[in-house]
Amino acid sequence: SRSINLAVIPGDGIGQEVVAEGLKVLSAVLPQDVKLETKEYDFGARRYHATGETLTDADLEQLKQHDAILLGAIGDPSVPSGVLERGFLLKLRFAFDHHVNLRPSKLLPGVATPLAGQPEIDFVVVREGTEGPYTGNGGTIRKGTPHEVATEVSVNTAFGVERVVRDAFERAQARPRKKLTLVHKNNVLSFAGHLWTNVFNTVAQEYPEVTTDYIHVDAATIYLVTDPARFDVIVTDNLFGDIITDLAAAVSGGIGVAASGNINPSREFPSMFEPVHGSAPDIAGQGKADPTATVLSVALLLRHLGYDNEADRIDAAVAADLTERAGKPARSTSEIGDALAVRVAG
Amino acid sequence: SRSINLAVIPGDGIGQEVVAEGLKVLSAVLPQDVKLETKEYDFGARRYHATGETLTDADLEQLKQHDAILLGAIGDPSVPSGVLERGFLLKLRFAFDHHVNLRPSKLLPGVATPLAGQPEIDFVVVREGTEGPYTGNGGTIRKGTPHEVATEVSVNTAFGVERVVRDAFERAQARPRKKLTLVHKNNVLSFAGHLWTNVFNTVAQEYPEVTTDYIHVDAATIYLVTDPARFDVIVTDNLFGDIITDLAAAVSGGIGVAASGNINPSREFPSMFEPVHGSAPDIAGQGKADPTATVLSVALLLRHLGYDNEADRIDAAVAADLTERAGKPARSTSEIGDALAVRVAG
Ligand SMILES: CC(C)[C@H](C(=O)O)[C@@H](O)C(=O)O
Numbered sequence: 251s252r253s254i255n256l257a258v259i260p261g262d263g264i265g266q267e268v269v270a271e272g273l274k275v276l277s278a279v280l281p282q283d284v285k286l287e288t289k290e291y292d293f294g295a296r297r298y299h300a301t302g303e304t305l306t307d308a309d310l311e312q313l314k315q316h317d318a319i320l321l322g323a324i325g326d327p328s329v330p331s332g333v334l335e336r337g338f339l340l341k342l343r344f345a346f347d348h349h350v351n352l353r354p355s356k357l358l359p360g361v362a363t364p365l366a367g368q369p370e371i372d373f374v375v376v377r378e379g380t381e382g383p384y385t386g387n388g389g390t391i392r393k394g395t396p397h398e399v400a401t402e403v404s405v406n407t408a409f410g411v412e413r414v415v416r417d418a419f420e421r422a423q424a425r426p427r428k429k430l431t432l433v434h435k436n437n438v439l440s441f442a443g444h445l446w447t448n449v450f451n452t453v454a455q456e457y458p459e460v461t462t463d464y465i466h467v468d469a470a471t472i473y474l475v476t477d478p479a480r481f482d483v484i485v486t487d488n489l490f491g492d493i494i495t496d497l498a499a500a501v502s503g504g505i506g507v508a509a510s511g512n513i514n515p516s517r518e519f520p521s522m523f524e525p526v527h528g529s530a531p532d533i534a535g536q537g538k539a540d541p542t543a544t545v546l547s548v549a550l551l552l553r554h555l556g557y558d559n560e561a562d563r564i565d566a567a568v569a570a571d572l573t574e575r576a577g578k579p580a581r582s583t584s585e586i587g588d589a590l591a592v593r594v595a596g
Numbered sequence: 597s598r599s600i601n602l603a604v605i606p607g608d609g610i611g612q613e614v615v616a617e618g619l620k621v622l623s624a625v626l627p628q629d630v631k632l633e634t635k636e637y638d639f640g641a642r643r644y645h646a647t648g649e650t651l652t653d654a655d656l657e658q659l660k661q662h663d664a665i666l667l668g669a670i671g672d673p674s675v676p677s678g679v680l681e682r683g684f685l686l687k688l689r690f691a692f693d694h695h696v697n698l699r700p701s702k703l704l705p706g707v708a709t710p711l712a713g714q715p716e717i718d719f720v721v722v723r724e725g726t727e728g729p730y731t732g733n734g735g736t737i738r739k740g741t742p743h744e745v746a747t748e749v750s751v752n753t754a755f756g757v758e759r760v761v762r763d764a765f766e767r768a769q770a771r772p773r774k775k776l777t778l779v780h781k782n783n784v785l786s787f788a789g790h791l792w793t794n795v796f797n798t799v800a801q802e803y804p805e806v807t808t809d810y811i812h813v814d815a816a817t818i819y820l821v822t823d824p825a826r827f828d829v830i831v832t833d834n835l836f837g838d839i840i841t842d843l844a845a846a847v848s849g850g851i852g853v854a855a856s857g858n859i860n861p862s863r864e865f866p867s868m869f870e871p872v873h874g875s876a877p878d879i880a881g882q883g884k885a886d887p888t889a890t891v892l893s894v895a896l897l898l899r900h901l902g903y904d905n906e907a908d909r910i911d912a913a914v915a916a917d918l919t920e921r922a923g924k925p926a927r928s929t930s931e932i933g934d935a936l937a938v939r940v941a942g
Pocket residue numbers: 335336339340492526783784814
């Protein structure tokens with residue numbers, strides 16, 4: 251009999267609320283014969299304040315036992331900027347080698363967008379997750395003096411670039427339009443840019459059916475608002491991916507509906523799924539948060555574990571719910587979760 | 597009697613056409629007593645193909661003699677990516693210490709924007725121009741092998757950050773809303789992020805009238821499409837500035853109207869003014885290019901040289917022209933230049 255052994259990290263702020271709805275929908279969609287086991291972990295601001303810990307080696311050992319991880323949101327104004335980001339979120343991505351950071355963007359009918367004319371938006375960003383300027387390389391000399399020098403080193407390896415580029419080609423190949431765009435800044439960042447471009451062009455030869463192109467990251471932000479329909483699959487560096495996926499989320503319905511997966515495709519370590527939004531402490535505990543992004547992250551999680559049918563049912567339920575929402579009064583976090591749970595079960 | 601000794605670099609593609617209109621408007625707006633001298637330089641793809649040179653030390657010596665530089669656009673598909681960018685554009689910015697890269701964004705009434713609801717947009721980005729990931733620091737080992745490692749080093753100095761932050765505070769102080777936003781990614785790029793944040797907060801104490809805030813670059817792209825009115829002056833790093841100013845141009849009328857200045861505020865070296873757009877080889881020589889961005893760059897140039905009144909007249913002429921354009925058939929490059937020249941003279 252099948253089973254899913256899930257680590258649940260509600261985290262801070264609205265994380266608790268949205269994760270509860272994600273689990274509600276997950277339980278509702280799973281067939282009877284699939285045994286769902288969940289274990290909750292208390293990472294985030296409270297644990298940090300209580301113990302000074304963000305993510306210990308022992309924590310990592312425990313998390314490793316799970317099939318996947320569902321995360322709500324981590325972060326609170328009471329914790330200095332960077333502590334939980336570096337100490338928890340990035341530490342986990344690096345420890346579990348989450349090199350494929352998957353962020354789909356799809357504008358559904360009726361969903362509000364800041365763009366005029368309700369353009370067609372349906373693309374996926376494959377963001378590299380373990381290299382680039384995120385490695386923590388760099389340093390500071392003469393800190394706090396008028397002669398301070400601070401450096402940040404972007405580290406890019408053929409190994410790291412090739413595996414994520416290959417993953418993106420596989421995803422492009424599996425989609426109807428079969429188009430893959432490399433986003434970088436190879437005219438200025440020429441060392442990393444040459445590596446990315448060269449690997450991209452080399453791997454492309456193995457995927458003759460996939461149409462490819464290249465655009466600079468600055469130009470990509472223009473296309474994301476003037477012609478988002480030009481994108482099918484995008485592959486990009488860790489930092490460029492961070493920036494363009496927030497913009498992509500904004501134009502395709504907002505971060506309330508943007509899901510993401512931090513994926514280790516080899517399954518050597520559990521992958522982690524989380525909404526793109528943060529902990530939003532200003533609306534925490536009020537039942538105002540939209541759990542849709544978390545529910546869509548659950549769909550990514552199910553697809554990663556091979557439950558494609560269940561993932562499709564969640565996507566369809568969300569699409570129907572979003573279309574119905576338009577013009578209606580706002581519902582609470584749990585009302586949206588309930589509605590989605592009913593739909594996926596039905 | 598007053599004089600302006602201007603270096604003119606038409607460059608590639610549409611550069612020739614738009615610069616001609618920029619000069620037309622400049623001549624029309626200058627009072628009789630100001631002697632305008634111009635000298636044209638042939639930098640760009642043709643010179644590179646003919647001589648292999650992009651910008652020599654002798655060229656720099658010549659350019660130094662001028663009060664300012666007006667550039668059209670540099671770049672052509674026949675030249676490998678990076679050659680003219682590193683060999684000309686960035687070389688000039690670094691050689692003449694153009695540390696203030698000024699990029700205003702203003703959405704004028706009637707001007708088309710991809711955003712719904714014609715939001716209010718009127719802000720200026722002060723982008724650092726001589727540090728960050730643009731320094732060319734970094735390198736490659738085992739190039740072309742499966743073990744290649746490529747690095748890019750972002751270099752940030754207290755000296756370099758403070759002078760651009762100070763410039764941005766001065767500009768914010770001089771504007772009615774007096775608001776300055778620092779855009780960085782200090783939760784991940786913590787070495788550079790700490791330096792930027794610390795310098796920003798320290799200099800802020802000298803400008804008690806200026807309201808300040810901080811946002812991460814990823815979130816900034818969201819606000820640029822959902823709430824651009826929140827911005828007044830933005831100060832940011834070289835790479836983040838590159839990315840967000842293309843997005844800013846896109847939402848505030850497109851790159852056809854986006855101007856920029858590469859400024860050396862100490863006037864030790866001539867500053868350079870150029871449209872944000874590129875050389876657009878696909879429409880070159882057809883009279884289709886919009887010279888407005890170049891004309892607005894001429895206004896920035898005049899303001900830099902102390903001709904505030906003339907700069908204001910150009911801005912007003914462009915605003916009137918843009919408002920009148922809406923819904924009318926497209927005019928040619930020179931028709932737009934002629935109309936603007938008439939307006940500024942009148
Ligand atoms: C919180 C931060 C470390 C993170 C990132 O920069 O990757 C976030 O912005 C994201 O996109 O998941």
